[in-house]
Amino acid sequence: MPASPALRLSVLDQSPVRPGATARQALLETTELARLADRLGYTRFWVSEHHNTTSLAGPAPEVLLAHLGAHTRHIRLGSGGVMLPHYSALKVAENFKLLEALHPGRIDLGLGRAPGADRLTAYALNPNNQFNEQDFIEQLLDLQAYLRDDTTPETIHERVQAIPKITTQPHLWLLSSSGQSGQFAAQLGMGFSFAQFIGPHGGPAAVQRYRAQFRPSPELAYPQANVALFVLCADTEEKANALVKALFIQLLRFDQGRRGPYPTASETAAYVFSPEEQARLRYHQGRVVSGTPGQVREQLTQLAAAYDIDEVTAVSITADFNDRLRSYELLAEAFELVPTTQKVAEEALV
Template identity: 70%
Template sequence: MVPTPSLRLNVLDQSPVRPGSTPRQALLETVELAQLADRLGYARFWVSEHHNTNMLAGSAPEVLIAHLGGLTRRIRLGSGGVMLPHYSALKVAESFRVLESLFPGRIDLGMGRAPGGDRLTAHALNPANTFSEQDFVNQLLDLQAYLRDERVPDTIHERVQAIPLAATAPELWLLSSSGQSGLFAAHLGLAFSFAQFINGHGAAEAVQSYRARFQPSLELAAPLANVAVFVLCADDETKAQELRAAMELQLLRFGKGERGLFPTPAEVRAYRFSAQDQAQLVYNQSRIVSGTPEQVHVQLTRLAANCGVDEVTAVTITADFADRRRSYELLAEAFALTAATSAAEPVAELAE
């Protein structure tokens, strides 16, 4: 195991639409959390890409990042991630060059190859999408070439540049819940993030394989990895268990193909778990870290050590926004994050 003397903490926010809330409120809550994370000393704040769902409001991370950049001061902002097969590599390179030019040294370009929704929607976004691994790798190579301003004879890169030209480039990350993209990241010399909140098994093996196969690149001299997990931190164990039970029910529903809003405490109390549900709860255990600040500190420190990473990304979803906000505050306190000395202006009050 690799020790983690100074664990960095990140946030991945999916802009969840809470019960009784609206998509606009979900996006405004993401803005408020980004400002909070900036003030509390989190290292990165990533926003996700999802399509054709009433559960999550974030469909265009590059647009949201641009807004967050003007309302924060220090924290790195990124996509967790852009689903690259939906788009041309040139368009993604240019979008993130604009972001990097506006907020130099603060932009992460996290990329994935999952649909971020259903296959029909993926086809609507890009009718030419073949879902081929080789096509994805080719897109990554094109993206690197555009961001490096490579002029490769007899290719598109001989005559086409990604603009604006910039002195710096976004940090490139590959996201994965299976480990396959970790191999791509290692081969291309990119950073790697394993989504343990999606797949509770295999994070340590995936990161170890990535590190063992890593080849230095112009972007990255040494391997850089993190692990993302659901984190629910509360002032006491009773509250933490309440938050965990709601997340467990949501994961059960999602596994059954149910795409409803996040369950309320009343819905959790009324639900009757079957024997099959109980087995799935056990299987999903490692996707969630929950408890008091002291308990969560122990669990996340152990997770980081087991996976050989020095940064962990927290994904927190609750039915009540105050609980979500409080979880991030307690987590920052537990790890003694250094609060920013220059805070961003507060966001406007959430619309009713």
């Protein structure tokens, strides 16, 4: 089956802390992965926001993105996403305007409303957060106004402006695993990313509703959507099965409220799923695509067709960092991504 030339691939990285590794190593691995994705021709590289966990090392996307910008040249960089209810809209606008000033034309501001942690941690981040839908919408409107340098009379924007003053803007995306934020994205003219790696059901319908309800904004004339899910690609079926088994073990642990280290290869090989766990795995299987390059290519092509989208974002976690790198290399080969060096050479000839 030929690869689809129209399908773009992107990366969402959560800076996982591997067994026996440190948080610093996890962040250095995220940097190495971003450089690889940049060379291989991936469209964008997003990093996530999590708090109060030892298994992931990324609580502040805006800080990590500044670092990644200095180590990449072409790939779009963004948050997947900033949990807006934790913060001031002005501060988020200034963080990402500064990133856009440093790396113009390369910054995505992906936003979510989930806590990204437990409720106690969310309270510690913002004691005034009521998880109110209307509050979130007002924050989104304020954020757009700050990014646009709006000066509407008789509003705070008449007197308070987000700096630095720049001529470009980060691209705005709303992230959702249920579809609710897709309606907000449609009404406000933002991009929409469905997190199937979190919620495996309802994605195509949510994207369809987003398109049907989309209202153009000054920044986005047409709806733009993608889907993110766990993707594990390996040279052999045996290897792919081992990688996905480890991921399933970790997801089952999360179901039980356990946030320990990722299972090692030996733990994975020895693990036997109980009948109850096997039943639960039917749910988790909807969050993951795995296999050899040909198998993964076929599954992702079918998924993109079901969503009617042209971009898929891969989330990969493995106990061995080399397996993570190899997964993204094989995925790029399967879809015949054009390496950055080749793109630059072709553009120079035009």
